[in-house]
Amino acid sequence: MSSPPPHTEPSANEARSSLVNRSSLRRVLESAQLKQSGVGVVYLDVDRFHQINTRWGRTAGDRVLDLLGPRLASRLPEGAVLTATEGDAYLAVLPGADSTSTRSMAEGLLIAVREAIDLVDISLSVGASAGFSCQGPSEPRQDLVEQAFLACRRAKATARGTVIGYEVTLGADAERHQRTEDGLRRAIAESQLRLHVQPTVDLRDGRVVGVEALVRWQHPIDGLLMPADFLPVAEAAGLMGEIGDWVLEEALALAAHWRHEDPIGPLRVWVNLATQQLADGDRLRARVRAAIEQGLVQPVDIGFEVTESSLLEDLPSAVGVLRSLRELGVEIALDDFGTGYSSLSYLRRLPVTAVKIDRVFVAGLGGSLADEAIVEAVIDLAHALGLRVVAEGIEDDVQANALIRMGADEAQGYYFSVPRPAVDVVAILGTPWCGATAPALSQVTDVDRRADRLPGFGSPRSRLLLTALDTAHDSIIVTAAGPHSDDSPDEQVGPMIVYANAAFEAETGYRAREVVGRTLEFLFADRTAGLVEWYSQVHRDRKAATFEVANLRADGTTFLCEVTMSPILDERGVHTHWLHVRRNLTQRRSAEGDRAKFQGLIEQSSSLVILTESDGN
Numbered sequence: 001m002s003s004p005p006p007h008t009e010p011s012a013n014e015a016r017s018s019l020v021n022r023s024s025l026r027r028v029l030e031s032a033q034l035k036q037s038g039v040g041v042v043y044l045d046v047d048r049f050h051q052i053n054t055r056w057g058r059t060a061g062d063r064v065l066d067l068l069g070p071r072l073a074s075r076l077p078e079g080a081v082l083t084a085t086e087g088d089a090y091l092a093v094l095p096g097a098d099s100t101s102t103r104s105m106a107e108g109l110l111i112a113v114r115e116a117i118d119l120v121d122i123s124l125s126v127g128a129s130a131g132f133s134c135q136g137p138s139e140p141r142q143d144l145v146e147q148a149f150l151a152c153r154r155a156k157a158t159a160r161g162t163v164i165g166y167e168v169t170l171g172a173d174a175e176r177h178q179r180t181e182d183g184l185r186r187a188i189a190e191s192q193l194r195l196h197v198q199p200t201v202d203l204r205d206g207r208v209v210g211v212e213a214l215v216r217w218q219h220p221i222d223g224l225l226m227p228a229d230f231l232p233v234a235e236a237a238g239l240m241g242e243i244g245d246w247v248l249e250e251a252l253a254l255a256a257h258w259r260h261e262d263p264i265g266p267l268r269v270w271v272n273l274a275t276q277q278l279a280d281g282d283r284l285r286a287r288v289r290a291a292i293e294q295g296l297v298q299p300v301d302i303g304f305e306v307t308e309s310s311l312l313e314d315l316p317s318a319v320g321v322l323r324s325l326r327e328l329g330v331e332i333a334l335d336d337f338g339t340g341y342s343s344l345s346y347l348r349r350l351p352v353t354a355v356k357i358d359r360v361f362v363a364g365l366g367g368s369l370a371d372e373a374i375v376e377a378v379i380d381l382a383h384a385l386g387l388r389v390v391a392e393g394i395e396d397d398v399q400a401n402a403l404i405r406m407g408a409d410e411a412q413g414y415y416f417s418v419p420r421p422a423v424d425v426v427a428i429l430g431t432p433w434c435g436a437t438a439p440a441l442s443q444v445t446d447v448d449r450r451a452d453r454l455p456g457f458g459s460p461r462s463r464l465l466l467t468a469l470d471t472a473h474d475s476i477i478v479t480a481a482g483p484h485s486d487d488s489p490d491e492q493v494g495p496m497i498v499y500a501n502a503a504f505e506a507e508t509g510y511r512a513r514e515v516v517g518r519t520l521e522f523l524f525a526d527r528t529a530g531l532v533e534w535y536s537q538v539h540r541d542r543k544a545a546t547f548e549v550a551n552l553r554a555d556g557t558t559f560l561c562e563v564t565m566s567p568i569l570d571e572r573g574v575h576t577h578w579l580h581v582r583r584n585l586t587q588r589r590s591a592e593g594d595r596a597k598f599q600g601l602i603e604q605s606s607s608l609v610i611l612t613e614s615d616g617n
Contacts, residue, residue: 018073018081025083025093029144032095038137040094040102043148044072044109044130047160049088050238051279052124055317061088064117064124075112076105089152091145099134099165106130106163129155133166153177157236180233183219188242192218195250196419197269199434200390200412203404206432206442210268210303212412213251214419215243241276248277248284252291254422255301264429270303270333275310281321289328298496298517299329299480305356307335319349326351326574329480329495333390337378347385351574355382357408359393366398376406383407386462386570400439466499475504475582478568479520481575495519498577507584509554520580525550525558542567542575548585559586 020028032039046068053061065088072090073082082092092109094102113128131151133144147166155164157177187193197211217225234240251269259266277284291297304325311318322332333354334347347355357378364371375391382389391403394413403411416434417425428434433442469476478499496519500512508523515522524531531549538545544566551561562585568577 018076019069020081020083022083022085022091025081025091028081028095029093032093033135033141033144035095036138038096038098038135039144040097040099040105040132040134041144041148042092042094042102042106042109042130042132043085043145043152044090044092044106044113044128045152045156046088046113047127047129047156048275048279049126050276051314052126054279055314056119056122056124060119060122060124063119064126067117068113068126071112071115072109075108080105091148097134098136102132102134103163103165106132110161110163127161129160130163131155131166132163153236157232177233177236180230181237181239184217184230184234184237184239184243187217187219188239188246192220193243193246194218194224195247195254195422197254197422197425198412198419199417199425199429200270200410201416201433203400203408203411203439204442206434206438208267208429208434209410210270211422211425211429212270212305212419213247213254213272215247216419238276240274241280244272244274244277247271248287252287252297252302256291256296259297259301262426264426266298266301267429268301268303268331270305272305272307272335273310278306278310278318278321279314281317281324284321285324285328288325288330292328300498303331303333305333305335306350306352311350315349319351323351323574326353326570326576327481329498329576347381347387351570352387353570354388354390354409356390356392359413362391362393362399362403362413363395365402372402372406375403375408379406379408397437397439401441404439404441469499469501472501473503475507475584476501477504477515477520477580477582479578479580481567481577495578504582507553507582508551514554523551525552538565551582559584561585 029039029041046065049061049064052064065084069082069084069090072092076082076092077094079096080092080094082090085091090109092105094105097105107130110128110130113126115125117124117126129152131148131154133142133147133151135142135144151164151166155162158164194216196214196216198214199208200210200212201207202209215227215231217230219225231240231243234243248271251271255267255269258264258269273284288302291302292299304322306318306322326332331354332350332352333356334350334352335356336358337355355378357375361371361375361378365375366372379389388409389407390410390412391399391408392412394400394403394411394415396415399413400411400415416436417428432438469478476499477497479497480495496517497515500510500515504515505511520535526549531547534545534547544564546562546564548560548562550558552558562583564581564583566579566581567575568579570576
């Protein structure tokens with residue numbers, strides 16, 4: 001009889017002798033240490049287990065742990081035991097094991113964890129990190145459990161998904177790690193976090209087009225700490241969700257302030273999304289949608305940056321979250337592009353509107369032909385996909401000129417401005433190049449910026465579409481894809497207008513700047529329940545549809561309008577906007593009536609009637 005496949009879960013009888021409670025495990029460990037024959041301890045912690053609870057519920061999470069315990073116990077050698085600790089970790093004791101065999105066993109347990117776990121209606125794959133410690137024959141007694149725990153923490157912080165053995169230095173490192181973690185928890189509770197921003201400039205003329213929101217920690221003793229000093233600890237401690245939420249709230253408040261109160265006007269604030277925020281995508285989307293619907297910000301005021309590493313945990317789920325944010329009209333940028341092993345494949349799948357070239361490649365501009373070739377290739381590829389390109393880490397005018405020559409769209413770096421508090425950066429936001437010397441290759445002519453203010457329309461390819469809309473004879477407006485609510489007839493009809501062409505201005509008497517930022521509601525002469533239901537149905541179906549409705553002009557007169565709504569999808573199939581093509585039926589029907597009358601007169605006439613073209617033919 002063939003053996004069962006590796007992923008088959010062991011029965012309770014198969015694992016009973018090795019799966020014990022904590023007291024029994026302690027007795028086995030103490031006995032092995034007293035015999036001084038050598039013993040190994042493995043501490044294994046499931047990685048990002050909270051994401052399972054968030055996405056599938058605690059019942060599914062508990063079931064995963066219930067299945068993992070017997071599976072791991074069945075892989076242990078005779079005499080070894082395993083117990084579940086508090087939370088999502090397991091502890092194994094291996095009597096008679098040395099360092100080599102303990103490491104080998106720890107690696108085998110990680111492989112066992114990664115095998116699929118079949119629940120009632122889903123199949124899950126999880127990962128884990130492990131640390132181990134050993135006490136050799138005749139060596140003094142040590143706290144092997146604490147040592148294995150510290151080694152596991154190091155693995156989770158520096159090399160998630162691997163095995164790390166205990167070293168003496170880990171004790172001191174663990175103390176510093178714990179102090180940092182405790183301090184971070186106090187920092188979040190006692191408002192010690194600070195928001196700094198770094199401007200992004202348009203490489204065509206140096207105008208500031210946005211800022212990236214960056215977190216700092218105002219430590220009561222050590223002063224202002226950079227992200228590298230505490231974010232790795234926050235990631236290992238599961239605090240990135242809380243820190244990310246704090247940054248998002250501060251960024252929304254800043255964007256709202258610039259839109260409504262500051263003379264500099266609206267400016268997009270870019271927010272880096274943590275893995276834990278992507279895991280709780282519904283809450284993230286709800287917060288952004290609420291800020292837009294409440295009028296605090298518009299979609300053009302906020303953007304999100306994601307890294308490849310933040311997407312790897314659950315790519316399908318992350319793509320779904322990003323799509324939902326794009327459908328609200330906000331921009332998404334893929335950060336640190338070029339440093340991941342499969343970034344090119346992600347560009348085809350992710351609903352992003354921009355890529356940010358990592359500073360490691362920008363640093364080589366002007367000195368490395370290889371780096372220049374990579375940067376130029378990335379720019380050409382991104383533009384071919386309809387994406388904008390933002391370069392990070394600009395240090396001097398040589399790099400800035402190289403990026404302008406290659407066709408990059410935007411840039412940020414110390415050459416323009418260091419990150420600083422928003423109140424300190426306001427003074428340079430209205431100054432071209434943030435006050436730095438203008439690169440020699442920069443443009444001096446006026447730049448058409450209308451496309452840049454439309455989420456998803458900022459790339460060179462998309463600007464061509466806008467030019468086509470500008471010259472169309474039909475009256476055209478473009479609205480964001482969302483948010484839209486059809487739960488109540490009291491809700492506004494349709495999402496926000498982001499564009500209106502010249503034909504619309506001539507037809508209605510409204511200037512484009514008067515309607516951008518408003519909803520369609522003010523255009524309707526009679527807002528009936530049927531009209532609301534039609535718009536709601538079109539938004540639900542996301543298919544092209546046509547409707548006749550009475551429209552208002554700026555002077556208060558009305559006309560019958562035929563409106564055809566069509567969804568606009570980006571290169572990755574994400575619904576980003578609605579195209580509204582409008583035709584004046586009152587004018588058309590009047591012309592048709594005149595034509596009918598003229599035709600009737602011709603038919604009734606007994607005279608010879610000759611019709612000619614306007615050129616006499």
